[in-house]
Amino acid sequence: MSAPSPLSPAALGPHTLLYRYSQDARWGLAVVRATVLEAAHPQIGAALIDNSTFMAHPWRRMRNTLDSVRRMLDADEEVRVREAARLNRLHRRISGTDGQGRPYSALDPEARAWVMATLFESTVTLSRLSGESLDGAAMRRLYGDFRAILALIEGDADALPATPAEFWPYYDGMIAGGLENTEALQIVLYRLFAQVPAPPLLRGRPAVWAVGRAVAAPVATAVIVGSLPEAFRRQAGLGEVPGAQVLSRGVHVGTGLATRLLPSSWTRTDTMLGLLDPGRADLGPNPVSSLRGRAGRAAALLRLVAPLPRESAAERSADRFFAEVLDQTGDGHLDWPDLAAMAREIATRLDLDEQHEDRLYEAYAGWWRELLAALDADGDGRVTRQEYAAAASSLAGPALIRVAEVLFDVADKDGDRTISAAEHQALFRTAFTRDVNAERDRYTPGEFVRDFLAFMSGRQASAAYDSLLTQA
Amino acid sequence: MSSVGVPRHVACVMDGNGRWAALRSRPRTDGHRAAEAAVIDVIEAARGAGVQWLSLYAFSTENWSRPGGEVDFLMRLVRGTLRRHAPVLHARGIRCRFLGVAYPRIPPGLARDIADLMELTGGNRRMTLTVAFDHGGRRDIVEAARSLIRGRVRAEDVTEASFARYLPYPDTPDVDLVIRTSGEQRISNFMLWQVAYAEWIFPSVLWPDFRAAHFWECLDTYRRRQRRFGGVPAPAALERGHR
Numbered sequence: 227m228s229a230p231s232p233l234s235p236a237a238l239g240p241h242t243l244l245y246r247y248s249q250d251a252r253w254g255l256a257v258v259r260a261t262v263l264e265a266a267h268p269q270i271g272a273a274l275i276d277n278s279t280f281m282a283h284p285w286r287r288m289r290n291t292l293d294s295v296r297r298m299l300d301a302d303e304e305v306r307v308r309e310a311a312r313l314n315r316l317h318r319r320i321s322g323t324d325g326q327g328r329p330y331s332a333l334d335p336e337a338r339a340w341v342m343a344t345l346f347e348s349t350v351t352l353s354r355l356s357g358e359s360l361d362g363a364a365m366r367r368l369y370g371d372f373r374a375i376l377a378l379i380e381g382d383a384d385a386l387p388a389t390p391a392e393f394w395p396y397y398d399g400m401i402a403g404g405l406e407n408t409e410a411l412q413i414v415l416y417r418l419f420a421q422v423p424a425p426p427l428l429r430g431r432p433a434v435w436a437v438g439r440a441v442a443a444p445v446a447t448a449v450i451v452g453s454l455p456e457a458f459r460r461q462a463g464l465g466e467v468p469g470a471q472v473l474s475r476g477v478h479v480g481t482g483l484a485t486r487l488l489p490s491s492w493t494r495t496d497t498m499l500g501l502l503d504p505g506r507a508d509l510g511p512n513p514v515s516s517l518r519g520r521a522g523r524a525a526a527l528l529r530l531v532a533p534l535p536r537e538s539a540a541e542r543s544a545d546r547f548f549a550e551v552l553d554q555t556g557d558g559h560l561d562w563p564d565l566a567a568m569a570r571e572i573a574t575r576l577d578l579d580e581q582h583e584d585r586l587y588e589a590y591a592g593w594w595r596e597l598l599a600a601l602d603a604d605g606d607g608r609v610t611r612q613e614y615a616a617a618a619s620s621l622a623g624p625a626l627i628r629v630a631e632v633l634f635d636v637a638d639k640d641g642d643r644t645i646s647a648a649e650h651q652a653l654f655r656t657a658f659t660r661d662v663n664a665e666r667d668r669y670t671p672g673e674f675v676r677d678f679l680a681f682m683s684g685r686q687a688s689a690a691y692d693s694l695l696t697q698a
Numbered sequence: 699m700s701s702v703g704v705p706r707h708v709a710c711v712m713d714g715n716g717r718w719a720a721l722r723s724r725p726r727t728d729g730h731r732a733a734e735a736a737v738i739d740v741i742e743a744a745r746g747a748g749v750q751w752l753s754l755y756a757f758s759t760e761n762w763s764r765p766g767g768e769v770d771f772l773m774r775l776v777r778g779t780l781r782r783h784a785p786v787l788h789a790r791g792i793r794c795r796f797l798g799v800a801y802p803r804i805p806p807g808l809a810r811d812i813a814d815l816m817e818l819t820g821g822n823r824r825m826t827l828t829v830a831f832d833h834g835g836r837r838d839i840v841e842a843a844r845s846l847i848r849g850r851v852r853a854e855d856v857t858e859a860s861f862a863r864y865l866p867y868p869d870t871p872d873v874d875l876v877i878r879t880s881g882e883q884r885i886s887n888f889m890l891w892q893v894a895y896a897e898w899i900f901p902s903v904l905w906p907d908f909r910a911a912h913f914w915e916c917l918d919t920y921r922r923r924q925r926r927f928g929g930v931p932a933p934a935a936l937e938r939g940h941r
Contacts, residue, residue, distance in 0.1 A: 523821075526814035530784040 232370050233377040235303050235310075243364060244371035245299045247349055248292070256352045257291060259450050260344035262414055263405075266462060269337040271408030272324035277332075277563045279571075282556025290574055298375055308577075310379045315580060316570060319587070325409070339385030340404075342372045343397055351453055357479055365390050401458045411462060415447065548614050551682075560597070561608040565590045572633065576652060582636040589625070589632040596625035630678040634671050645669035703921040705874035707751035708744060709896070711888055712737070714880030714904030721904075727771045732906035734779050743910035745790060745825045747917055751871060753797075753828040755888050776831070777808045784815050791824030797866055797889075798833030828870065835890030838865055865891055872896070875920045877913070879905040897923055 231237065239245070247253045264270045279287055297309035317332035324330055330337075346369055353360055360368065369390045373383040387393045451464050458464075552560050554567035569590040573583045600623065601609045603616070637645055637653045645653075650669065712733060719729030737754065744752045756776065787794055794815050804812070812831075842864035846856060862868060873889060873896040881902040885893070899916045901908070 523818050526818040527785065527788070529814050530781050530811060530818065 233374050233383055235306050235374075235378050237374040238299055238306055238371070238378065239303075240299060240301050242299060242371045242374075243367045244295075244349075244375075247368075248295050248299060252352065252356070253349070254288065254292070255450075256345065256348040257288065258446075259352065259453060260341070260348040262411065262450055262454065263344040263348070263458070264341055265410035265414045266405040266408055266458070267337060267340050268324065268328065268406050268408060269330040269334050270340065271406070271410035272322070272328075272330040273320050273332050273337075274410040275324075275408075275413070276322055277320045277555070277566070279554045279556070279567045282554055286571070290571075293574075298378060306378060311580075312574075312577070312583075313379055315583060316573075319566060319570075335380055335385040338380060339376060339383075340400065342376045342386060343393070343400070346372045346393070347397055355453060355479070362390075369393060398455075398457075401455050401461075405458065405461065407462050415451070415462075415464070545611070545615065548611055552614070559608045559610045560614060562591075562594055565594045565597075572636075572653075576636060578636055585632050586636055589629040592625040593623075593629050596623045626679065626682055627675060630675040630682075631671070633678065634674045643671060645674060703924055704748045704917065705897075705920055706749070707753070707871050707873045707892075708749050708875045708877065708917075709753040709755065709873045709889060709893065710740060711755045711876065711878040711882075711886065712905040712908075713878055713882050715906060717880060718904040718906040726768060727775075729906055730772060730775055734775070736905055736908045737779070738783060739910050740908065740913050741787070741792070741827060742790075743913040745792065746910075747914065749825065749917075751826050751828070753830060753870075753873065753889065755830045755833070755886075773805050773808055777805075777811055780808075780811055780815055784811075784818065787815075787827070788819050788822065791822045792819060793822040793824075793826045794819045795826065795828045795867060797828050797830040798838070799831055803832065826870075828867065830889065833888070835885075835887045838889075839891055841866075862891065875899065875916070877901065877916050879903055879908050 247256075265274055294309060294313060298306050300306055300309075314333070320332035322330060332338075349368065350360055350365060366389070373386050373388075376386055377383040387396045451459065454464070548560070552564060554564040554571075566587070569583075569587050572578075573586055576582075578586065597609060598607070601613045601616075603613050634645065637649055639649055639652070640646075715729030715733050716726045717729070718732060719726050722728070740754075741752065796812050796816065799809065799812055842861060845864050846861070851860075870892060873893045876888075876893055876896045876898045878884075878898065878900050881900055883898075883900050897920055899919055901912055901916065903912055
């Protein structure tokens, strides 16, 4: 292993310890646990409450997080730097004031350092609980990886202590005095797990999901809570769950054993993501593709034999459209963060550069102004479900057409004024047809705008747009 | 080929559902529903007889002009049939494919199930079942011509064999035998390219009444015709050999 400056972007890549963790499906649990600790940070909590789509679309949010980590650990330095720049642009759009009038910003160095700190600590803790404690050298390496990521997005890693030895006092200090019992924390702990929507695989089978969730949600909560530092639990008013720590340890040891006993490819993050989101075809060639084929076939069979969901009409009610598509943050009303979340999802998926991203956001901002003017009857700066229902038909104004045009432009990577099969695939993760003649269909601007409007005005459900904006 | 005289590729034009229902003074939709049993019977009979490729002509592009209610019903029926029989088809080693599934017109739920069924059975090799669904033979040819032009293939390089590679599912062999039920004797824009050298049989039985026994009878007729012209393979058969 060569030793470039430990904080230079060259220090990251597939050789890092963090890369190995991020490939292990169990790491998803660490990410969820870290989210709990992050939500208790006043700035992050406020940003989550106002802007995040994790309540309404937790699976998508998790997938995006793992994608982002994957890109920041890519073998190609250009990919890593590009991802950091994209993340910074995304965070620059997230700022405001919290319920107590304190300003927050997703660019705040302290807050970003806390994100890295919680991820590091969660990785270490979950390793320990599953019986694979990191030794001193490994811990130093892993900590170095997180600092390098912070340096990549922040320019320096000064907000995190230099060594693990200095880290633990910082962490304990934060737990003791830097966190609050925020609204976001309450929501993550008590609502997210209990209400998490079905992953794409089980959509359309709400009964199966509800039963599974009724069992899994309390267990997940107990497992996560049981692994949190005691000082934190006390402060957040998280009572002692009898047996939670035993259960927590049991689950972690169990997953640890499963990881060792199952073929390694089964427990990889990619495989899990492939199972959760079977429509996805962009994970690239890798040794587990044959397994994913098998998992894909199993998922296909499962979907085919499961009873049909009752609603099969292409028309969806205005109410459902509001909840599934428009209200991205899941707070029951429509405001700018909802539309910004749509722009963000599209920009993330297409990996847009700054110029295209700005155009897309501007188009969405224009649509937001149009919506406010047309639908916000009481002038409170947001659109309620009732206001939307009263005037849903006027949704397709010129600004929405503008959104469709910009979306077409940014999706048309080669600028030939048609959306090819490959471009369609990049945007919607599905091809138009599953025929072998991949180039047989092309989207013209007119067709594209028409389909987009039909979807956005709630007149027509579309598998393609559902995969982009609806799926949890 | 497994057994002598068995056609490699059999195609069925499933005609007569409407008349079957009319004869019984029942709505047309009942005829479609009754067709399901025939479909399953024929698939089983073909597999048992050693046919390697079976194509069913289910729904043509022209059918979209039928009354909306009937189209909706057909879509639901196809979806239900497909879902009911998916595990069995897979267990029997049948690879399922759908020809001409133009994306936007098919309801999303059905499109999803079709994709699932194709994924589930994609690795099977015992028999390939191609369902010509929303299919038009001319459209396939036009599409193939378009992709040739887009691919900037030189005119001299276009031969019958190379052209066929631009058709959907280019690994599909030519059709050897077409069975069109209900006595109708038309091609109706069905797999135009692939039926060029096919034998045609027109049993008078309506599709909902068509059963394995009828299918075997057709195979027998085909075998007798082959014997009559047999011995020396027809030039067409030579042509087919390297496709």
